[in-house]
Amino acid sequence: MLKPKTLFDKIWESHLVDQQDDGTCLIYIDRQLIHEITSAQAFDGLRQTGRRARRPEANLCVPDHNVPTTPGRGGTQEIEDEESRIQLEMLEKNAKEFGLPYISINDSRQGIVHVIGPEQGLTQPGITLVCGDSHTATHGAFGALAFGVGTSEVEHVLATQTLIQRPAKNMRITVNGSLPFGCSAKDLILAIIGKIGTAGGTGHVIEYAGPAVEKLSMEGRMTVCNMTIEAGARAGLIAPDEKTFQYLKGRPQCPKAAQWELALEQWRKLPSDPGAKYDTEETLDVSEIVPQVTWGTSPEDEVAITSVVPDPAGVQDVNRRSAMERSLEYMDLKPGTKMVDIAVDKVFIGSCTNSRIEDMRAAAVVAKGRRVSDSVYALVVPGSGLVKLQAEEEGLDKIFTEAGFHWREPGCSMCLAMNGDMLFPGERSASTSNRNFEGRQGPGGRTHLVSPMMAAAAAITGHLTDVRELIN
Amino acid sequence: MEKFTKLTAVAAPLPIVNCDTDKIIPARFLKTLTRTGLGKNLFDPLRYDPKTGNENPKFVLNKKAYRHAQILIAGHNFGCGSSREHAPWALLDYGIRCVISTDFADIFFNNSSKNGILLIKVSPKELQQLMEGAERGANATMTVDLEKQEITNSDGDIITFEVDPFKKHCLLNGLDDIGQTLQKGAAISRYETANKAATPWLYK
Numbered sequence: 300m301l302k303p304k305t306l307f308d309k310i311w312e313s314h315l316v317d318q319q320d321d322g323t324c325l326i327y328i329d330r331q332l333i334h335e336i337t338s339a340q341a342f343d344g345l346r347q348t349g350r351r352a353r354r355p356e357a358n359l360c361v362p363d364h365n366v367p368t369t370p371g372r373g374g375t376q377e378i379e380d381e382e383s384r385i386q387l388e389m390l391e392k393n394a395k396e397f398g399l400p401y402i403s404i405n406d407s408r409q410g411i412v413h414v415i416g417p418e419q420g421l422t423q424p425g426i427t428l429v430c431g432d433s434h435t436a437t438h439g440a441f442g443a444l445a446f447g448v449g450t451s452e453v454e455h456v457l458a459t460q461t462l463i464q465r466p467a468k469n470m471r472i473t474v475n476g477s478l479p480f481g482c483s484a485k486d487l488i489l490a491i492i493g494k495i496g497t498a499g500g501t502g503h504v505i506e507y508a509g510p511a512v513e514k515l516s517m518e519g520r521m522t523v524c525n526m527t528i529e530a531g532a533r534a535g536l537i538a539p540d541e542k543t544f545q546y547l548k549g550r551p552q553c554p555k556a557a558q559w560e561l562a563l564e565q566w567r568k569l570p571s572d573p574g575a576k577y578d579t580e581e582t583l584d585v586s587e588i589v590p591q592v593t594w595g596t597s598p599e600d601e602v603a604i605t606s607v608v609p610d611p612a613g614v615q616d617v618n619r620r621s622a623m624e625r626s627l628e629y630m631d632l633k634p635g636t637k638m639v640d641i642a643v644d645k646v647f648i649g650s651c652t653n654s655r656i657e658d659m660r661a662a663a664v665v666a667k668g669r670r671v672s673d674s675v676y677a678l679v680v681p682g683s684g685l686v687k688l689q690a691e692e693e694g695l696d697k698i699f700t701e702a703g704f705h706w707r708e709p710g711c712s713m714c715l716a717m718n719g720d721m722l723f724p725g726e727r728s729a730s731t732s733n734r735n736f737e738g739r740q741g742p743g744g745r746t747h748l749v750s751p752m753m754a755a756a757a758a759i760t761g762h763l764t765d766v767r768e769l770i771n
Numbered sequence: 772m773e774k775f776t777k778l779t780a781v782a783a784p785l786p787i788v789n790c791d792t793d794k795i796i797p798a799r800f801l802k803t804l805t806r807t808g809l810g811k812n813l814f815d816p817l818r819y820d821p822k823t824g825n826e827n828p829k830f831v832l833n834k835k836a837y838r839h840a841q842i843l844i845a846g847h848n849f850g851c852g853s854s855r856e857h858a859p860w861a862l863l864d865y866g867i868r869c870v871i872s873t874d875f876a877d878i879f880f881n882n883s884s885k886n887g888i889l890l891i892k893v894s895p896k897e898l899q900q901l902m903e904g905a906e907r908g909a910n911a912t913m914t915v916d917l918e919k920q921e922i923t924n925s926d927g928d929i930i931t932f933e934v935d936p937f938k939k940h941c942l943l944n945g946l947d948d949i950g951q952t953l954q955k956g957a958a959i960s961r962y963e964t965a966n967k968a969a970t971p972w973l974y975k
Binding site: 316319327337357365382383431448454461498552553599715737 | 788806962
């Protein structure tokens with residue numbers, strides 16, 4: 300009998316082009332997503348060496364990190380910030396020169412790479428997909444091996460359609476139970492990162508399994524896989540199932556008719572075999588969790604919203620203690636402060652973690668019929684033009700604007716504050732994004748990571764809030 | 772890519788755990804179209820006051836003894852966070868050619884070796900010894916010998932290290948990955964022919 304294989308093993312083996320005696324592998328890359336921030340130097344490298352893109356049609360270029368999200372933003376030429384405009388023009392020029400598919404800022408399909416890949420059906424089970432962005436892990440929600448790469452690797456994929464890699468170790472996180480009222484996929488993944496730590500997955504690909512994961516929608520699964528990198532793992536994976544196939548059926552880049560049936564037959568063979576071995580295993584029950592929130596400057600610095608800011612004094616590990624002390628100083632927080640007593644200045648609902656239609660709906664449930672606090676500036680940034688259109692068809696934009704939220708055009712926005720949406724020194728946010736690093740949302744800015752419902756609740760009350768007290 | 776063979780230089784101690792790529796080079800500096808010029812903003816949030824822009828005298832690279840450091844002795848999980856290759860570009864532009872820690876984030880690790888920066892993993896005890904060695908300052912240089920896989924601490928003690936044989940080969944010879952992979956063009960074409968037959972919808 301054949302050795303049982305994991306989902307990761309199966310994808311890895313089916314993409315192996317060559318293996319050297321020293322164990323270094325050359326693996327085939329099926330798809331690459333390209334955005335403006337990490338690609339200019341790669342195209343430049345190709346030009347300098349006279350190389351072409353091996354399979355232009357295997358790529359998709361879209362501007363996202365740097366684009367303004369202000370209503371009526373116009374085209375690339377109208378962008379005021381010169382550096383941003385030049386970088387965005389460069390992406391368009393490079394896509395043309397190398398013959399790569401390109402979605403412009405004015406196209407209704409434009410959006411964050413990790414939102415539009417699945418939306419367009421480019422993301423499919425069993426494929427390898429890369430992007431010069433660490434949150435490429437998102438696409439693992441479809442059972443695709445998807446990981447972030449640097450610019451040299453973007454160039455390597457363009458030129459050769461392959462990458463030089465070593466196989467990752469297999470890790471499985473089994474999530475039992477059911478998410479309780481007021482908790483979402485975001486709370487689930489924050490709880491996991493809190494448990495295994497920000498380096499807990501280093502060297503591994505994490506497969507998420509168990510009833511709580513199976514019950515998640517595709518949007519929820521994307522949120523979970525998206526933050527895999529925040530646990531240090533190379534990629535996240537979830538076995539494809541009927542929910543996955545249903546999401547993909549009919550998407551523009553998905554196979555059709557007889558090829559769809561052929562694809563389904565292959566995709567159904569992907570889930571890990573019974574008895575497959577994992578190098579590392581973790582188990583978590585989410586039945587008892589409460590909404591999560593971060594207090595520090597690493598995604599592992601998370602607590603229940605019902606809890607208090609932790610005290611480094613009781614921590615044995617000297618490195619951990621000094622990191623906590625530094626975090627608290629940066630965040631301007633005192634140990635023992637109730638999390639719900641922390642006031643916020645800005646609220647950001649968006650990013651590749653939480654900007655899909657389900658996230659918009661969840662935040663709207665909380666926003667409906669309420670008012671954003673006078674002390675808060677709150678913005679909702681849909682992940683793509685198509686998410687925006689759907690939300691508007693459902694009337695969600697009205698709910699948000701009537702409550703005093705700003706309804707924006709799609710882009711990465713305040714997740715990494717490259718486009719003018721940002722925190723000023725000393726300002727504090729509740730944010731549905733993925734990183735609370737120092738300065739991430741602007742120099743001197745302070746970030747608390749939360750779910751879309753929790754972010755909306757903080758916008759209403761003006762401080763971090765247990766959303767369960769607002770909605771019953 | 773510049774070769775890495777043997778380096779004797781000042782080593783700066785940076786005992787911060789989980790030093791993320793936003794600390795190494797914040798996103799607002801990623802609007803550049805080149806690989807060079809990022810050194811002045813390396814560790815920007817630690818090196819400069821966010822309000823005044825003045826140098827923070829407490830930060831290690833602002834101290835006279837460490838301004839010309841070429842080696843960093845860093846805390847656990849250095850380079851976590853984003854995939855921005857601007858992080859190794861900023862290190863390189865500043866002059867850092869080698870970082871030593873107990874662990875590195877995977878993407879940062881890959882990105883660094885593609886830019887001629889040697890990353891070395893050591894045990895927590897060895898890191899402690901090197902951290903103490905680095906704290907001796909400008910007259911206390913360390914030597915990193917990639918061929919022998921040895922670090923000579925400022926007190927003369929020798930620590931050996933492991934390195935991926937392929938990465939070692941590339942670093943010692945300054946080899947370009949793409950050039951090497953293109954030599955396997957026939958194997959890639961064979962793979963594509965078979966793959967196209969199995970999953971034709973991926974080849975539209």
